[in-house]
Amino acid sequence: QSALTQPRSVSGSPGQSVTISCTGTSSDVGAYNYVSWYQQHPDKAPKLIIYDVNKWYSGDPARFSGSKSGNTASLAISGLQAEDEADYYCCSYAGSYTWVFGGGTKLTVL
């Protein structure tokens, strides 16, 4: 159960696009189409954005999208806005009723 690998930080200017990667293994990300993404602002609870790799749950559906290729999932955010500045975590089902999160990525809107 090693944490999924995410970049520690990404940044972009308002209106630009960023992509956050999430690399796991053939036992988690590669094995299941059950990757979800969460946004967490400081001192707030996490909030689900994307589930089942690419299904939108909350946030602007036109700006947040998910994808997966092999053992790597990605979250793309377009049209960056100031309120997008937060920590983002990927999460994958890992079998045997266990899950694993990524280490988290801090998004800075310049």
Added chain:
Amino acid sequence: EVQLVESGGGAARPGGSLRLSCAASGFTFDNYGMAWARKAPGKGLEWVSGINWNGGRTGYADSVKGRFIISRDNAKNSLYLQMNTLGADDTAMYYCAREGSSYHYIGWGQGTLVTVSS
């Protein structure tokens, strides 16, 4: 609306125990799996443990296996986490979460803080 309220956090000594509770409302509790996750200071989210709708299936992170026990009381709409043999690495904000229609978590509580220190 999914509402989850954690309680039971506080200070504990290394080697000690704490029992966390999560009171659920706004949904039919016994229809959904539940989980605990934590966020240590300066670190990322860590999935801790999960339990299915009737308690018949549970899972644990390797970091807590054998020390923590997850349980639920559907009659009381409550989720629990019994934490034993606590260590400094267990210091974190603990969140309870509700599963969605698939293998993800759609509702989160505001967390309860656990601090393990001598």
